[in-house]
Amino acid sequence: MEDVVVIGAGLSGLTAAQRLHREGYRVVVIDKSRGLGGRLATRRLGSIAIDHGCRYLQPFADPVASPLPALLAAEVLRPWRPESFELSSDNALTAVPPQVLYGAPQGMSAVAKTLAVDLTVQRHWLATALQPLPRGWRIEGQFLGEAQPTPPETFEARAVIVAIPAPQAIALIGTAAQHHPELRELCHQLQDVTFEAVITVMAGYGNQAARLPNQQGTEGWMVASDTHPTLRWLALDSSKRTTPQDSVVVLHSSAAFAAEVLEQSDLEPAGKTLLTAAASLGDWLSSPQWMQVHRWRYGFVRRALGRDILSHAAIPTLVGCGDWCQGGNAEGAIAAGNRAAVATARALG
Numbered sequence: 001m002e003d004v005v006v007i008g009a010g011l012s013g014l015t016a017a018q019r020l021h022r023e024g025y026r027v028v029v030i031d032k033s034r035g036l037g038g039r040l041a042t043r044r045l046g047s048i049a050i051d052h053g054c055r056y057l058q059p060f061a062d063p064v065a066s067p068l069p070a071l072l073a074a075e076v077l078r079p080w081r082p083e084s085f086e087l088s089s090d091n092a093l094t095a096v097p098p099q100v101l102y103g104a105p106q107g108m109s110a111v112a113k114t115l116a117v118d119l120t121v122q123r124h125w126l127a128t129a130l131q132p133l134p135r136g137w138r139i140e141g142q143f144l145g146e147a148q149p150t151p152p153e154t155f156e157a158r159a160v161i162v163a164i165p166a167p168q169a170i171a172l173i174g175t176a177a178q179h180h181p182e183l184r185e186l187c188h189q190l191q192d193v194t195f196e197a198v199i200t201v202m203a204g205y206g207n208q209a210a211r212l213p214n215q216q217g218t219e220g221w222m223v224a225s226d227t228h229p230t231l232r233w234l235a236l237d238s239s240k241r242t243t244p245q246d247s248v249v250v251l252h253s254s255a256a257f258a259a260e261v262l263e264q265s266d267l268e269p270a271g272k273t274l275l276t277a278a279a280s281l282g283d284w285l286s287s288p289q290w291m292q293v294h295r296w297r298y299g300f301v302r303r304a305l306g307r308d309i310l311s312h313a314a315i316p317t318l319v320g321c322g323d324w325c326q327g328g329n330a331e332g333a334i335a336a337g338n339r340a341a342v343a344t345a346r347a348l349g
């Protein structure tokens with residue numbers, strides 16, 4: 001039996017797992033995906049890395065909990081200084097002062113790989129149910145990969161940390177609530193958490209300059225909007241790389257646009273619509289050499305839980321964490337992961 005199984009290898013789960021591992025607990029992390037990092041995601045097309053999830057990290061409000069100094073020292077992150085603009089609902093572009101941003105030259109998933117060092121991670125394993133044992137939990141699930149020999153059909157641990165988006169956590173914690181009715185209260189709390197979907201376009205423009213009309217410098221650019229009906233954010237993603245091979249733009253849709261097209265089986269037309277909307281910034285944007293589209297069903301937190309972690313005093317060996325606890329961003333995910341680790345260590349004694 002493990003001491004702790006962490007379900008979800010995103011920023012929150014990896015932070016919790018790494019902290020418990022360093023304190024000497026036996027920890028296994030499981031994730032349904034092939035890659036590590038969850039929304040901290042990098043797609044690789046040949047030798048091109050593209051951040052289609054989390055774009056950058058920013059200075060932490062709580063510097064004590066910040067992993068930034070270590071990630072900068074290890075050269076996993078470095079300052080990213082795109083020229084910054086704001087886009088109005090009627091396509092007017094205004095230059096805004098640059099913020100302090102940190103990008104990952106190898107792609108943001110390098111941050112997850114750094115956090116996962118020395119951890120035991122079972123990938124491609126979907127957790128579907130939590131069964132209480134006399135002194136812990138059995139985690140039931142399904143291996144989605146093809147490795148031989150196949151990994152175990154269940155994991156057992158003295159404590160479980162559920163580090164997956166709140167809407168997915170409801171179903172999982174609901175299986176535990178069938179045995180511990182107290183946990184129904186946690187499911188009710190999770191129902192108050194809401195997410196916005198995002199449609200993300202990755203588009204390549206070969207070796208053309210990929211500049212904006214108002215741009216002064218040559219390094220890179222980033223455009224954000226809170227009011228545009230279709231576009232939330234776009235940037236020259238390739239300007240984060242040390243030696244970019246292609247000009248690559250990443251574009252994130254508005255929540256309203258994503259809600260409209262979310263269930264479409266083919267997202268290619270939605271991707272083209274987004275690039276056509278972006279062409280108000282430069283005609284070239286609507287004619288990439290290649291394009292890929294990604295659907296984030298649980299992209300950004302709209303309404304957070306408003307608590308440090310999800311927990312019930314009567315069942316302290318089951319804890320929930322994620323960006324949906326507080327903050328709704330990378331810093332919030334890390335803070336909740338740290339607090340989940342502290343609560344779990346206390347529960348294990």
Ligand SMILES: Cc1cc2nc3c(=O)[nH]c(=O)nc-3n(C[C@H](O)[C@H](O)[C@H](O)COP(=O)(O)OP(=O)(O)OC[C@H]3O[C@@H](n4cnc5c(N)ncnc54)[C@H](O)[C@@H]3O)c2cc1C
Nearest residue numbers: 008010011012032038039053054055056127322323329330
């Ligand atoms: C497009 C986009 C851009 C963003 N940009 C930024 C940014 O620039 N800066 C910033 O600070 N934040 C940004 N964010 C938010 C940031 O990425 C998230 O806040 C953070 O990564 C969330 O981490 P997490 O660990 O809470 O959840 P996740 O990253 O969602 O991790 C959850 C993990 O759980 C796994 N999982 C789910 N269900 C199961 C199951 N049943 N069994 C096993 N595994 C399961 C998933 O595969 C996933 O790996 C962005 C988000 C998106 C979508």
